Amino acid sequence: MRPELRNRLVLGSGMGLVALLGILVDLMRESHQALLALGLVGMAAGCREFARLARQSVAAEVQLAPMMTIGLLMVLEAHLHRTFTISPDHPWLFAFLFRAPEEPVITLLLAVGLLWVVLVQMLRHATERFFANVGATMLGMLYLGVALNLLERLALLDTPQNFNRGTQLILLFLAATKLGDVAAFFGGRALGRHKMAPRISPGKTWEGFACSFVGSISGVYLFQWLLGAFGPHAPFDAWWKPAVWALILGPLGVAGDLAESCMKRDAAVKDSGDSLPGFGGFLDILDALILAAPLAYLLALVL
Numbered sequence: 001m002r003p004e005l006r007n008r009l010v011l012g013s014g015m016g017l018v019a020l021l022g023i024l025v026d027l028m029r030e031s032h033q034a035l036l037a038l039g040l041v042g043m044a045a046g047c048r049e050f051a052r053l054a055r056q057s058v059a060a061e062v063q064l065a066p067m068m069t070i071g072l073l074m075v076l077e078a079h080l081h082r083t084f085t086i087s088p089d090h091p092w093l094f095a096f097l098f099r100a101p102e103e104p105v106i107t108l109l110l111a112v113g114l115l116w117v118v119l120v121q122m123l124r125h126a127t128e129r130f131f132a133n134v135g136a137t138m139l140g141m142l143y144l145g146v147a148l149n150l151l152e153r154l155a156l157l158d159t160p161q162n163f164n165r166g167t168q169l170i171l172l173f174l175a176a177t178k179l180g181d182v183a184a185f186f187g188g189r190a191l192g193r194h195k196m197a198p199r200i201s202p203g204k205t206w207e208g209f210a211c212s213f214v215g216s217i218s219g220v221y222l223f224q225w226l227l228g229a230f231g232p233h234a235p236f237d238a239w240w241k242p243a244v245w246a247l248i249l250g251p252l253g254v255a256g257d258l259a260e261s262c263m264k265r266d267a268a269v270k271d272s273g274d275s276l277p278g279f280g281g282f283l284d285i286l287d288a289l290i291l292a293a294p295l296a297y298l299l300a301l302v303l
Contacts, residue, residue: 183215
């Protein structure tokens with residue numbers, strides 16, 4: 001077995017186990033603390049790697065401080081908006097940001113981020129690479145911040161009948177995107193003949209893409225059954241809903257993978273980082289989740 005594949009199997013299994021244990025802890029405690037911690041770690045690590053890619057791609061002076069700060073606040077906003085209780089002892093700004101669902105908190109955070117980035121750009125670089133510097137920094141806020149904010153909100157989509165439904169949906173979301181990704185990888189290695197997007201990712205094949213549906217659907221139905229068998233409620237109440245969930249989110253996981261491949265090819269690097277042997281960087285793990293997150297939240301509202 002090649003060292004890269006061995007590292008992928010060992011490290012991938014370990015990270016999957018950590019994520020699964022975190023979700024199980026949240027399910028048992030009826031809380032969302034573990035998912036919040038995972039979201040914050042993913043945001044911080046993802047921002048660093050995104051900044052690295054952008055600097056190598058367009059030679060942009062990406063401002064890591066505002067991108068990471070606003071991104072972390074977007075994750076916290078999703079968590080605190082539903083769970084925070086205001087008391088007179090809290091600072092006025094903190095109380096304002098999280099006091100009511102009708103406040104446009106995300107819009108305000110992005111606006112503050114834009115103000116921060118533009119002011120720093122003018123003070124440090126004036127007109128030099130204005131579009132590249134500001135645009136790349138704001139893209140990082142949107143690319144990671146919006147997706148992880150929506151995933152944290154998805155984790156909080158509980159119901160009076162099933163307080164753990166949001167956490168269960170996160171588990172099914174990971175099953176649809178990541179197990180589809182795993183099935184595509186191994187299916188493509190074994191059966192791949194026809195290139196899917198050679199200009200973006202030469203390793204992607206249509207055969208691997210077909211296998212991703214098998215991984216997504218099987219994984220979603222497996223965890224739907226386990227949650228119903230060992231818990232009081234399963235997240236979906238009809239047999240066809242997990243199929244819709246998997247058939248929509250599975251391909252979007254592949255699209256997210258291809259989107260990150262575009263960034264890496266533009267930056268002329270193989271991986272987003274070198275912190276995870278066999279995978280590359282944290283963005284190489286998060287990529288399948290990014291584009292699928294908005295549709296997952298929407299589906300959770302209607303299914």
